[in-house]
Amino acid sequence: MGVPSIRVWLLGSITIRPEKLSSTLYATATSASMSTLTPASALRQHPTISCWMHEPHHLWRRNFQARRNVVLRSCPSYFADCNRTGLGAKSAAGWTVPLELRIPARFVISSRSHSVLPLPVLGPSPPLLAPPPAARPTSSMEAIPETQPRSRKNPNKRQKQQQQPGRRTTHAVRPEKDAVLFIGFHPEELEVIQQQMPELLTQMEDGGSTSVIGVTYDMLSYTIPEVLLRQVSGASGADNSYGSTDSNGPAAVAAGRVILLVGPTARSLGAQLNDLLAEWGVVPALIAAYQPKHEGMSLRRLVAFLRDAHAAYYGLLQPVRVESLQQPPLTAVARGDERSGVFATSSSSAISAADAAGAEDDGTSDHWRVLEDVRVVLCAAMDAGEVASIHGHYRRDAGHVVVLDGLLTAPERRQLLDWLTAEGHDHGGPPPEGKWERVCVDHEGARPTWGLQPHVLQALRDHPPPPVVALQSRLAALYPEYDICHMPADQISDEYGSGDDSGGVDTSLSSFVGNAVMPGDPCAWHTDADPTTVPPHSPWVHNFGYYHNRELGRPLFVSMLLYLNEIWPEDYHAETMFLDPETQLGLFVRPAPGRVVLLEQDLPHRISAPSLEASGPRYSLVWKLVLVPRPRTNAPDPSGGGDCGEALAEGADGAVALEEAIAGAQEGGCVASGSEFQSICRPEWGEPVRIGSANSRYGIPAFQRGKR
Numbered sequence: 001m002g003v004p005s006i007r008v009w010l011l012g013s014i015t016i017r018p019e020k021l022s023s024t025l026y027a028t029a030t031s032a033s034m035s036t037l038t039p040a041s042a043l044r045q046h047p048t049i050s051c052w053m054h055e056p057h058h059l060w061r062r063n064f065q066a067r068r069n070v071v072l073r074s075c076p077s078y079f080a081d082c083n084r085t086g087l088g089a090k091s092a093a094g095w096t097v098p099l100e101l102r103i104p105a106r107f108v109i110s111s112r113s114h115s116v117l118p119l120p121v122l123g124p125s126p127p128l129l130a131p132p133p134a135a136r137p138t139s140s141m142e143a144i145p146e147t148q149p150r151s152r153k154n155p156n157k158r159q160k161q162q163q164q165p166g167r168r169t170t171h172a173v174r175p176e177k178d179a180v181l182f183i184g185f186h187p188e189e190l191e192v193i194q195q196q197m198p199e200l201l202t203q204m205e206d207g208g209s210t211s212v213i214g215v216t217y218d219m220l221s222y223t224i225p226e227v228l229l230r231q232v233s234g235a236s237g238a239d240n241s242y243g244s245t246d247s248n249g250p251a252a253v254a255a256g257r258v259i260l261l262v263g264p265t266a267r268s269l270g271a272q273l274n275d276l277l278a279e280w281g282v283v284p285a286l287i288a289a290y291q292p293k294h295e296g297m298s299l300r301r302l303v304a305f306l307r308d309a310h311a312a313y314y315g316l317l318q319p320v321r322v323e324s325l326q327q328p329p330l331t332a333v334a335r336g337d338e339r340s341g342v343f344a345t346s347s348s349s350a351i352s353a354a355d356a357a358g359a360e361d362d363g364t365s366d367h368w369r370v371l372e373d374v375r376v377v378l379c380a381a382m383d384a385g386e387v388a389s390i391h392g393h394y395r396r397d398a399g400h401v402v403v404l405d406g407l408l409t410a411p412e413r414r415q416l417l418d419w420l421t422a423e424g425h426d427h428g429g430p431p432p433e434g435k436w437e438r439v440c441v442d443h444e445g446a447r448p449t450w451g452l453q454p455h456v457l458q459a460l461r462d463h464p465p466p467p468v469v470a471l472q473s474r475l476a477a478l479y480p481e482y483d484i485c486h487m488p489a490d491q492i493s494d495e496y497g498s499g500d501d502s503g504g505v506d507t508s509l510s511s512f513v514g515n516a517v518m519p520g521d522p523c524a525w526h527t528d529a530d531p532t533t534v535p536p537h538s539p540w541v542h543n544f545g546y547y548h549n550r551e552l553g554r555p556l557f558v559s560m561l562l563y564l565n566e567i568w569p570e571d572y573h574a575e576t577m578f579l580d581p582e583t584q585l586g587l588f589v590r591p592a593p594g595r596v597v598l599l600e601q602d603l604p605h606r607i608s609a610p611s612l613e614a615s616g617p618r619y620s621l622v623w624k625l626v627l628v629p630r631p632r633t634n635a636p637d638p639s640g641g642g643d644c645g646e647a648l649a650e651g652a653d654g655a656v657a658l659e660e661a662i663a664g665a666q667e668g669g670c671v672a673s674g675s676e677f678q679s680i681c682r683p684e685w686g687e688p689v690r691i692g693s694a695n696s697r698y699g700i701p702a703f704q705r706g707k708r
């Protein structure tokens with residue numbers, strides 16, 4: 001296939017920010033082996049390999065077909081993109097390419113496993129092919145396990161929804177010949193596919209009679225038989241023809257990108273199709289085989305249904321554990337009123353209502369009372385620019401930081417610090433070695449700092465202690481228009497599908513990170529994660545595609561940072577710093593006991609090491625989250641909190657249309673009206689403080705003649 005067989009890969013991504021001085025275009029290496037190479041040495045070793053770059057609409061596709069070698073200059077250190085992990089030396093280096101080159105930095109793409117929709121999750125019919133090896137799905141259509149979706153709270157609901165008949169067509173026909181339907185692809189992508197597919201098909205037995213159909217936006221209300229009928233009746237031409245791309249607006253792209261294989265010849269393509277797409281410069285997508293039971297579904301519904309089944313199977317949306325908050329009668333909210341019945345618990349490890357009644361004594365407290373005392377102490381926008389939107393235009397963009405005081409009570413913070421260390425642990429010394437190890441790095445080769453061990457990280461997610469559930473519940477109440485999910489670290493790690501999983505709890509990324517930074521520890525600028533740099537073979541990319549963080553209707557990558565120390569005097573330093581790369585200035589947040597910082601994960605930030613005055617480490621716990629916009633129909637009463645898992649299951653009936661999610665966000669008030677993007681800054685908190693490039697008047701001439 002012309003794809004280098006070496007196992008490293010480099011994902012390029014293009015960011016065009018005309019308003020920025022530097023970050024106009026950058027490529028990020030996320031492979032461990034690749035990141036040990038400097039750009040120059042990488043090119044020396046692989047001089048003929050060009051880089052695959054993507055951006056949501058492939059506006060630069062023509063560029064990267066040019067296959068020229070690239071001159072890369074070192075990236076400013078804040079683009080040394082690395083996930084500060086709890087587990088070892090996973091890191092990445094990033095390099096910028098000057099805008100004027102507009103070069104298709106085509107590096108290395110290894111043939112990695114691509115995810116294929118596990119068909120049996122779609123219904124009770126027998127699997128088409130054999131179940132996969134136990135470990136990880138592979139790219140092959142053989143990888144079709146007979147399992148039900150995992151990580152769902154209410155599997156029964158899903159089954160019920162699967163049995164819904166869906167829309168019936170009056171002229172339903174069983175497809176009689178093979179077809180490959182590309183649904184939700186951009187016209188430019190379809191153009192590439194149109195060039196490449198016929199050649200591929202002619203090499204296959206019966207391939208010549210396989211239709212290749214680009215499904216346009218206006219066809220989303222059709223069923224598959226209807227689409228095929230149009231083909232047969234010549235409505236849109238002969239075999240290997242496409243629907244008109246004129247009407248294939250960005251909305252079709254936004255609905256989700258799915259490749260549907262109809263018939264055995266088409267299905268036999270499934271194993272290689274995503275690798276081929278990557279080679280052609282088209283972002284891989286979710287691949288599924290057509291089954292008779294899909295016959296009556298509109299394509300819009302089918303796409304949503306398949307995406308949901310795929311997300312469920314790969315555990316892409318893992319809801320954080322929350323307690324459901326029931327709005328108390330107003331009188332009960334008032335300070336001093338009776339507190340019983342204020343919230344109900346939904347998990348065994350959650351704080352019980354009875355506990356809440358004696359909140360101050362036992363380290364727990366009732367959520368409503370706590371929420372009413374939460375204060376927004378900062379809501380800031382920075383790192384602004386213009387980015388390509390999946391909706392077909394360039395949009396304004398900025399990264400955000402929010403600081404909240406009071407989201408966790410002092411007893412809860414204490415309880416959590418004890419849980420993460422040990423009761424009675426001497427915080428003047430290093431963290432206890434039974435739970436912590438020196439593993440955290442901000443960039444390849446850095447001296448590791450203290451991080452939590454894998455079993456503790458796993459326990460935080462799977463068996464969270466009460467303060468963690470409490471904090472998650474209150475966060476969910478603050479953002480009711482979103483389902484708060486753990487970042488699916490396994491699926492977006494560049495280890496995904498590599499087959500070198502060492503088993504057990506070991507993952508290269510994790511959904512939590514614990515930090516215990518000591519005086520003198522190295523701390524570097526980094527970003528936590530970015531939806532534009534997820535590996536192309538990841539099921540996440542197949543389902544959600546590439547998009548810039550904050551894209552309306554797409555999951556928002558957010559980190560939640562909690563400071564844990566009991567006391568942290570001013571001269572201990574160790575502030576968290578946030579950078580506006582364009583203006584080279586920023587802001588810092590001082591650690592304060594129980595303070596919570598929310599940040600959008602693509603915003604450059606770093607810890608600063610504690611001063612020599614600090615006797616022990618500065619403890620912080622970081623949640624890596626994705627905030628998934630709820631479709632309008634699922635948005636709960638904002639005052640009532642919500643049950644995340646329930647809402648996700650609701651979405652399984654295919655109603656998860658992008659438009660619904662956007663409408664839900666706008667109706668629920670989490671996106672300011674007229675805003676081109678979503679963010680962690682809630683409109684009711686007022687205008688964010690604008691730092692650096694986010695300030696529309698930054699850089700104005702200081703001397704303005706005649707204005708005195």
Ligand SMILES: O=C(O)CCC(=O)C(=O)O
Nearest residue numbers: 084513515576607620622
């Ligand atoms: O503890 C802090 O100040 C920030 C930690 C951080 O950036 C991380 O763990 O990714």
Ligand SMILES: [Fe+2]
Nearest residue numbers: 084527528605
């Ligand atoms: Fe970070």
